Amino acid sequence: MVTVTRKQRERLEREAKILDLARGMLHEVGYLGLSMDRIASQMEYSKGTIYQHFQNKEEIILALANEALEKRLEMFESASTWSGATCSRDRIAAIGAAAEKFVEQYPHHFAVEQIVRSASIWEKTSEERRQFMQVCEGRCMQIVGGIARDGLAHGDLELPAERSAEDVVFGLWSLNFGAYTIVTSSESLEENGIRDPIAALRHNQNLMLDGYNWRPLYGDRDYDAVMDRVKREVFGNE
Amino acid sequence: MVTVTRKQRERLEREAKILDLARGMLHEVGYLGLSMDRIASQMEYSKGTIYQHFQNKEEIILALANEALEKRLEMFESASTWSGATCSRDRIAAIGAAAEKFVEQYPHHFAVEQIVRSASIWEKTSEERRQFMQVCEGRCMQIVGGIARDGLAHGDLELPAERSAEDVVFGLWSLNFGAYTIVTSSESLEENGIRDPIAALRHNQNLMLDGYNWRPLYGDRDYDAVMDRVKREVFGNE
Amino acid sequence: MVTVTRKQRERLEREAKILDLARGMLHEVGYLGLSMDRIASQMEYSKGTIYQHFQNKEEIILALANEALEKRLEMFESASTWSGATCSRDRIAAIGAAAEKFVEQYPHHFAVEQIVRSASIWEKTSEERRQFMQVCEGRCMQIVGGIARDGLAHGDLELPAERSAEDVVFGLWSLNFGAYTIVTSSESLEENGIRDPIAALRHNQNLMLDGYNWRPLYGDRDYDAVMDRVKREVFGNE
Amino acid sequence: MVTVTRKQRERLEREAKILDLARGMLHEVGYLGLSMDRIASQMEYSKGTIYQHFQNKEEIILALANEALEKRLEMFESASTWSGATCSRDRIAAIGAAAEKFVEQYPHHFAVEQIVRSASIWEKTSEERRQFMQVCEGRCMQIVGGIARDGLAHGDLELPAERSAEDVVFGLWSLNFGAYTIVTSSESLEENGIRDPIAALRHNQNLMLDGYNWRPLYGDRDYDAVMDRVKREVFGNE
């Protein structure tokens, strides 16, 4: 029926509007500064209406986190299937590019991820949304881990006896998450001599992967160029 | 005067007591669960007295962060001057051991660092304490950066043209901070195949430093063993 | 017109449905738990539709009270015209049986009566419904009072100078209403030694009426048996 | 120490003040109309202060109920030990006088008793206060039951085989509670011919007790006079 469809569409639009506003606010004033009153007063809807979409404040935060993780997963998927990749090492570079693009393009999403990691929200939230988060996080790791296992299978990645593909995943995750967290929360990077942290991150990441003997299929490879290509070709960097 | 001295001592002791209690509480119940009422009720002093030591709640948090950073700085200093080091690469390994030990021995301190990074506390806090934090953070970076510059001077570390000692610092910082944050906030590491994240961190860190061509002075070096020695000799691992 | 009649019938049916649902809800979750949202969500009609039948929440409650009083009145009328009565004392026993049956068969109705008596609903309700309540209550008293006056007229009831038929009514009312209220709201009757309150009520009521010298026409009379007969013959006790 | 004593006294005074105000308000606007905001706004203290005395709204209500039941118990005790009693029947009349006086002198207390009976408050209240209520109610019944058992022991009260002293207690309780409830909540008593309900209650009560063959020790007894004497001598009727 047309009516139902329109109503459902409107409902989803409203929900998106609430989340958009809450996301920006969360980024600006932090978890503690975010209040239902504030959301309502800065929106064309009233508090009661917001409660018709979300059972409580925590559900809003978690919905934002779900959006963020979904977006990240989507970008990881796009990157991992990039047609320009010539080898598994290319594909992992593409993931790095996706992570970079994600923070650049959706800084609010990244802020939400960090907040959710530090605030304890879980008690009042729905099982459904909690699971969604776990699933997204798991799948992101699966994608990266899958590329590593591909590399192992094809022989362009070798691991020492005690290390597994998952340790590579953990290394990339740590390095990226740590770097972006520091960049977004530390005010004195510049004056401490760290002038281009993103370039440094790229370099550090490559060193680590090189350390794992993760090689391009043929000859040398300029991964900076690969990452820029991915950002351009997959994510439409202007 | 003796009186003043005693009073000052008592004042400092009280302050330490307040912070000890607040730190434990912060770790247990989180930033939201921490309240002046709760602190006071679990202490032999009253709310009013606490306010004579700290202008507001945020100042307490910041004081905790100062303590944490001071402790970390102290451990970094101890590690950087470790007498057992045979080369700059040994000394950087010692810093890694210090970072590891810090999280192990003072998990509350590390938790405070994370909270301060995510909660926006700054507006109500005193310039003095804010600066103290900056100074500590700067000095920690100076120590690590200094070791790197030492390495460069002695030729056991080489950098590509576009990279600086600070980029190495940033790499180590990112990797460590990211790893410990993930370890303390992610519940599904194990089930995602990451079974020994600390060992993985050590490995990843070494790969990165190896990538920078940071070499031991003579022959090969078992950095796992070096780190364990530092933890034992400098920080008294039992 | 047929249309109007059908519409009116439908309207009445809907109204009855709303009240049925509200009554059960009122009994289960109490006055505070009763909400328009809850009624609507458990019904095939929406909130707006409910408001087309009842001006506000209080009107629903009052409508329930009206139903309750109407039902009680109907039962009192049936009891008072019981064909098995041999004298006015029999008829008053029949009223007692009706009161007993009412609480047994329609506990929800009785609960409504109590709630209306304790919650202050009156301000927002319609004069019409308020009057209906008064009328029902008055008629109930008239019925009982009428039996008493009959007894006086026929000489099987005698009153002291200062007492009127209405005082007998008040006595029966007090005793019954008090007893059922205590039974439905006191949790510790049993442990305080009151094991069969309904039997006690019957006995106490008979003692009071005996005290008024309200006599059966001929010889002795087993009022317990009379009341059971009324419940069976008039109200179809299975 | 004097200081502690003064502070405790002040605390108790404040608590009493809060309860006094809440009691009046509860009587005027009912359980539903009573709100913490309203209490605070009509008092010289703020909301926060009230919460320093009572954990939540329900605790206030229950504290009021405790006061009411304690007062009633106290009056029952005074009545039961009235020195002017010549026999157990006199003492039961004294209890009746106490019940009458209680409603007269502390109508707010009686209103609280009724409200607590109908509102479901229990879930959030402290076990301590809940028990206090049970104990008071139990003791009131014990007092009345004790008088009845005394009467049985001395032979001035006889019971049929199936009835116990507790059934007499229940009868008195029902009749009194019912009567006062109707009096305080029914607006059309007068116009329905019930002109002096209290006198009627006294009469009905006596008829019931007479029915139980509860006799004065010697000759006849004017229980109206006895009750008035109790109200005068024990409770200082002006």
Add this chain to the structure above:
DNA sequence: AATGAATGAGCGTTCATTCAT
């Protein structure tokens, strides 16, 4: 200097009621 009673703005949440569709 130490106390803790008092404050009151602010919180998350509910719900009777309205009204555009």
Add this chain to the structure above:
DNA sequence: GATGAATGAACGCTCATTCAT
């Protein structure tokens, strides 16, 4: 006529902060 999204006042409650004692 039926709907249910929207409202917003009111609720119970918390807590950082102040200040008279």
